[in-house]
Structures are given as structure tokens and as C-alpha cells.
Amino acid sequence: xxxxxxxxxxxxxxxxxxxxxxxxxxxxxxxxxxxxxxxxxxxxxxxxxxxxxxxxxxxxxxxxxxxxxxxxxxxxxxxxxxxxxxxxxxxxxxxxxxxxxxxxxxxxxxxxxxxxxxxxxxxxxxxxxxxxxxxxxxxxxxxxxxxxxxxxxxxxxxxxxxxxxxxxxxxxxxxxxxxxxxxxxxxxxxxxxxxxxxxxxxxxxxxxxxxxxxxxxxxxxxxxxxxxxxxxxxxxxxxxxxxxxxxxxxxxxxxxxxxxxxxxxxxxxxxxxxxxxxxxxxxxxxxxxxxxxxxxxx
Numbered sequence: 001x002x003x004x005x006x007x008x009x010x011x012x013x014x015x016x017x018x019x020x021x022x023x024x025x026x027x028x029x030x031x032x033x034x035x036x037x038x039x040x041x042x043x044x045x046x047x048x049x050x051x052x053x054x055x056x057x058x059x060x061x062x063x064x065x066x067x068x069x070x071x072x073x074x075x076x077x078x079x080x081x082x083x084x085x086x087x088x089x090x091x092x093x094x095x096x097x098x099x100x101x102x103x104x105x106x107x108x109x110x111x112x113x114x115x116x117x118x119x120x121x122x123x124x125x126x127x128x129x130x131x132x133x134x135x136x137x138x139x140x141x142x143x144x145x146x147x148x149x150x151x152x153x154x155x156x157x158x159x160x161x162x163x164x165x166x167x168x169x170x171x172x173x174x175x176x177x178x179x180x181x182x183x184x185x186x187x188x189x190x191x192x193x194x195x196x197x198x199x200x201x202x203x204x205x206x207x208x209x210x211x212x213x214x215x216x217x218x219x220x221x222x223x224x225x226x227x228x229x230x231x232x233x234x235x236x237x238x239x240x241x242x243x244x245x246x247x248x249x250x251x252x253x254x255x256x257x258x259x260x261x262x263x264x265x266x267x268x269x270x271x272x273x274x275x276x277x278x279x280x281x282x283x284x285x286x287x288x289x290x291x292x293x294x295x296x297x298x
Contacts, residue, residue: 008205010221012159013049013057014185014252015097016289017086021048024060027287032177032265033058042125043080044068053173054181054221054255060289061096078120078145082155090153095249095290098185100203100219102144102158109144115201119147119155126162138163148198151247154187156202177265178256183295184223186251188240192226195247199224237274237281238291251291253279259296 018024025035025048033050040046046064051057061083063069073081086096102108105122112118126140140162147155189195192214199217200206203224209216213231217224227235227250229242236251256262262280266273273282280294 008218008220009100009102009158009203011056011182011185011203011219011224012099012101013059014095014182014249015083015099016058016060017083017092017094017096018060018062018289019092019286021046021060021062021064023287024048024062024289025287027285028058028060030269030271031282031288031292032262032269033175033179034172036172039127039129040064042127043072043077044070045080045083050175051169051172052175052179052181053170056182056221058252059099060287076121077123078155079123079143079157082119082145082147086153090248093284093286093289094153095185095252096153097155097157098187098202098224098249099143100156100158102160105142105144105158105160108158108160112144112146112201117146117148117198117201119145119157124162146198146202148195148247150245151189151195151198154247154249156199158202177294178258178261179254179294180257180297181255182222182252183255183297184225184253185249186225186227186232186236186253187247188227188229188232188250189247190228190242190245192228192231192247195226198247199226235277236291236293237276238283249290251293253293253295255297256294257297259294262294 028035036049038048044065046062047059049057069080109122123143129137129139142160143157145157196208196215203219214227229240232238273280282292
């Protein structure tokens with residue numbers, strides 16, 4: 001029996017495996033993002049996050065210790081096991097997971113198990129966090145994982161913050177490229193609609209909107225688009241092989257206040273980009289993980 005949440009969950013963050021954190025910091029800085037201090041997980045991975053004013057964030061994910069990461073995966077840590085599998089199958093860069101905010105990860109886990117969509121045991125951990133003013137705080141997290149055996153290269157999870165971070169991250173939320181938040185996360189599969197139920201379950205959104213190239217599912221704060229390879233090519237100029245029938249994370253669309261500001265920043269930093277349909281598209285590069293698109297908020 002499912003214990004449904006009353007409203008759709010918000011997108012919390014997107015996980016971007018990268019070759020290494022230093023390269024991610026350099027690339028994201030060049031793209032005009034403010035990058036937070038490096039943070040180490042207690043199971044061998046590390047990140048350097050990019051926080052947005054809409055309370056979503058990017059998690060570029062590196063491996064700080066191969067030994068610790070592999071040992072934790074052997075012991076059943078879904079996060080490190082899926083990261084390891086993604087890198088083996090897809091390479092060291094990409095978009096491997098989408099995380100939704102949760103008020104109760106235990107209930108989410110029970111729902112995932114009840115729907116036959118659990119990707120494994122819950123994960124609870126805490127780690128020290130350095131705040132912008134230099135003070136130390138402890139951040140605690142509880143994660144519940146959803147997986148679909150037809151989609152080995154993407155997993156979804158919900159994250160419950162046990163002792164939420166202080167609300168004021170304003171210093172980290174201001175970006176030279178003008179990004180205010182994430183508007184859309186783009187996933188791709190030849191039969192995109194086949195994965196609607198999977199994404200609906202993790203986002204707690206049962207309403208699915210049909211589009212010309214697949215379906216859209218509205219989390220409480222962003223759209224999750226499931227697109228066919230044709231759609232991906234039409235909107236984002238990304239060509240992907242249609243032989244792979246699984247679901248892959250392929251692009252992130254950012255909201256900006258003024259596209260001219262974004263364009264000027266990219267041009268000044270020598271970043272290659274194209275313009276299409278009132279959007280700026282920046283193809284994946286080492287440290288970036290996936291395609292980044294920028295669009296003015298209307």
C-alpha cells in the first residue's frame with residue numbers, strides 16, 4: 001500500500017560524475033558558476049556543489065578514494081555502487097542521478113519497495129560542512145533509492161535533510177552567468193514514455209504531460225522531460241545512439257534573468273556555445289558532465 005505524499009516533490013539536486021573535482025571547479029568557474037568548497041563523503045566520494053537561489057543545486061561528483069568507494073559499494077552502499085557502475089558503462093563524465101527533496105525518506109523507501117522500484121538499502125550519513133563565513137556545521141542526510149532494471153545508467157533518489165543547512169547561502173547562490181535555478185532536467189530514451197511511471201514514483205507526481213517528443217513530468221519546482229533521441233537533437237542539438245534503449249540523463253536547462261549577460265560571460269571566457277530557439281547551448285566538456293542550456297525566465 002503506497003503512502004502517497006500530498007504534493008509533488010521538489011527537485012533537490014542533480015548528480016554529475018566528473019573526471020575529478022579540480023577540473024569541475026575550473027570548468028564550472030569558466031561557465032560563470034560560483035562553486036562551493038570541496039566536501040568529502042564518508043564513503044570515498046567528494047563533491048564541489050553549485051547552489052542556486054531556487055534551492056536546487058548541482059553535485060559534481062568525484063572519487064576521492066577508490067579503495068573507500070569500492071569497499072562501501074561492496075557493503076551495499078547504493079550511491080557508490082551506482083556511481084561505479086555508471087563510470088564503467090558510460091565513462092567518467094555524465095548525469096547519473098536526479099534527487100528529489102523529501103520529508104520522510106523511510107516512507108519513500110517503503111513506497112519504492114512496494115512498487116518493486118527500490119534500488120537497494122537506504123543510506124544515512126553526516127559530514128562536516130564549511131559555511132561561507134568559515135564556521136563549521138554538520139550536515140545529515142537520509143537517502144531512499146529508486147531504480148529501474150531497464151535503465152542501468154540512471155537512478156533516482158529522495159533526500160531527507162536531518163539537520164538542514166542554514167538557509168542563507170546567498171553568497172554561494174550568486175552566479176556571474178546570471179543563473180537563478182534549474183528549469184528542466186532532460187532524460188532521454190528511444191521509448192521515453194516507458195519510463196514515465198518510474199519518474200512519477202520518485203517525484204510523487206502522477207500527472208504526465210504528453211509532448212511531441214515524449215513526456216514531461218512536473219516536480220514541484222522544475223520540469224523533468226523524458227525525450228526521444230529525435231527530441232534531444234531537435235531541442236538541444238545532441239546526437240545520441242538510439243541503439244541504447246535505457247534511460248540516460250542528457251541535459252540541464254538553467255533559468256537566467258538576462259541571456260545577454262550569460263552570453264557575454266561565456267564569450268569573455270572563451271567558452272564555445274551555440275544559440276538555438278532563444279537558448280544558449282554549451283556542449284559537455286570535462287568537468288561539466290552533461291549539456292548545459294540557458295534560457296531567460298519569462
